Amino acid sequence: MQLTAFTDYTLRTLIYLAIEEGRRATIAEIAEAYGIAENHLTKVVLLLGQAGDVETLRGRGGGLRLARPASEISIGTVVRRTEPGMALAPCLGTGDCVITPACGLRPVLAEALDAFLAVLDRYTLADLVGRSRGGLARLLGLPAPAA
Amino acid sequence: MQLTAFTDYTLRTLIYLAIEEGRRATIAEIAEAYGIAENHLTKVVLLLGQAGDVETLRGRGGGLRLARPASEISIGTVVRRTEPGMALAPCLGTGDCVITPACGLRPVLAEALDAFLAVLDRYTLADLVGRSRGGLARLLGLPAPAA
Numbered sequence: 001m002q003l004t005a006f007t008d009y010t011l012r013t014l015i016y017l018a019i020e021e022g023r024r025a026t027i028a029e030i031a032e033a034y035g036i037a038e039n040h041l042t043k044v045v046l047l048l049g050q051a052g053d054v055e056t057l058r059g060r061g062g063g064l065r066l067a068r069p070a071s072e073i074s075i076g077t078v079v080r081r082t083e084p085g086m087a088l089a090p091c092l093g094t095g096d097c098v099i100t101p102a103c104g105l106r107p108v109l110a111e112a113l114d115a116f117l118a119v120l121d122r123y124t125l126a127d128l129v130g131r132s133r134g135g136l137a138r139l140l141g142l143p144a145p146a147a
Numbered sequence: 148m149q150l151t152a153f154t155d156y157t158l159r160t161l162i163y164l165a166i167e168e169g170r171r172a173t174i175a176e177i178a179e180a181y182g183i184a185e186n187h188l189t190k191v192v193l194l195l196g197q198a199g200d201v202e203t204l205r206g207r208g209g210g211l212r213l214a215r216p217a218s219e220i221s222i223g224t225v226v227r228r229t230e231p232g233m234a235l236a237p238c239l240g241t242g243d244c245v246i247t248p249a250c251g252l253r254p255v256l257a258e259a260l261d262a263f264l265a266v267l268d269r270y271t272l273a274d275l276v277g278r279s280r281g282g283l284a285r286l287l288g289l290p291a292p293a294a
Contacts, residue, residue, distance in 0.1 A: 001150050001260075003235050011236075011252055012244070034245060075255065083148050089155050097159070098181060102282030104275035105158055108222065112266035113148075119259035128251035135249030 007082040009036060009044045011128075014078065017054065018070040018129045019136050020145040024063030033140040051081060070129065076121030086113055154229040156183060156191045158275075161225065164201065165217040165276045166283050167292040171210030180287040198228060217276065223268030233260055 016030050017023075027045055031038040045064060048054035055067040066073070080086070088109050090097045100106065129136060133145045163177050164170075174192055178185040192211060195201035202214040213220070227233070235256050237244045247253065276283060280292045 001148060001154075001230050001233050001235060003148050003256075007148075008236050008244075012246070015246065015250065015252065075252075086148050088148060088150050089158075097155075099159070099162065099283050099286045102279040102286055103162065104277065104279060105162065105222075108267065108270050108275065109150075112263045115262040115266045116259045119262045120255065123255050128255065130251065132249040132251060136246055139246045139249055 001088070003079070004083060005040070006044065007079055009034075009040055010048065010078060010082045011075075012036075013041060013044050013048065014053065014066075014070075014073065014125050015128055015136065016140065017064060017066045018073075018125050019133050019140070019142060021066050021070060023142075023145075024057065024061070024065050026063050030064075033142075047081070051078075053078070066125075070125035073125040074121060075123045075125065075128070076117050076119075078125075079120050080117065086117075088113060148235070150226070151230060152187070153191065154226055156181075156187055157195065157225060157229050158222075159183075160188060160191050160195065161200065161213075161217075161220065161272050162275055162283065163287060164211060164213045165220075165272050166280050166287070166289060168213055168217060170289075170292075171204065171208070171212050173210050177211075180289075194228070198225075200225070213272075217272035220272040221268060222270045222272065222275065223264050223266075225272075226267050227264065233264075235260060 012034055013030055016033065017025060027041045028038055030036075031041050045054060045056070049056055049067075052067055053073055054064055056062070056064055089105070090100075097103070137143065137145050159181055160177055163180065164172060174188045175185055177183075178188050192201060192203070196203055196214075199214055200220055201211055203209070203211055236252070237247075244250070284290065284292050
């Protein structure tokens with residue numbers, strides 16, 4: 001069971017931008033810090049912009065930054081958005097399993113998925129970086145964040 | 148977020164065998180009923196045998212059957228076995244993310260995964276087929292199970 005790379009990259013981008021909320025970053029800089037191909041991040045940033053989590057400022061001194069406080073960005077909401085359908089098994093997605101109409105597995109998987117997302121709903125982006133902004137900045141080669 | 152096809156096929160095989168516990172089946176029959184390639188099920192059945200959930204009886208009148216009551220086969224245990232590592236993200240698996248040592252996402256994902264598995268631990272194979280053995284048999288082209 002894996003989250004998609006798209007979800008992984010989305011969460012990493014948000015974490016990067018949350019280390020020092022006012023600071024502006026570029027896609028190239030985030031891609032290089034994580035060792036991810038830049039073109040993978042282009043779509044990530046586009047969808048984060050559409051969702052209102054990230055804003056892109058153009059021109060000199062431009063770049064990306066969080067469009068709202070990290071404490072208002074729910075991890076459950078982000079993951080629901082980047083994992084469309086959350087189709088753990090065919091019966092929760094395209095439905096191409098012959099026993100779906102009578103199968104007792106489907107409601108059990110749905111219940112387990114709800115429990116999974118309920119945990120993510122309890123955390124915001126601020127919780128993910130809160131206690132370790134200095135450590136994260138060091139690992140990513142960023143300047144130490146203001147206190 | 149998806150379970151592997153291997154987990155999907157393992158659960159389907161167990162459900163098939165649990166519809167009427169004494170009845171013997173063949174891999175070919177299960178593969179045909181679900182429209183799955185037979186070679187995908189060979190490894191599934193091998194691992195179910197190694198785990199002690201299924202036994203293979205050789206010779207005339209041979210075939211597969213559950214090696215213990217469906218009520219003793221935990222769905223959480225099956226899924227933990229077929230989803231090795233349950234590495235939702237690189238940080239829970241191979242660890243190839245530069246911020247892993249300081250990242251607050253990792254414990255959150257681990258907590259969400261625990262909640263997911265805790266739900267599966269509350270169900271057994273008997274729960275998945277219990278109330279709909281007749282319906283499942285019909286959908287799979289099996290004889291109606293004994294009451």
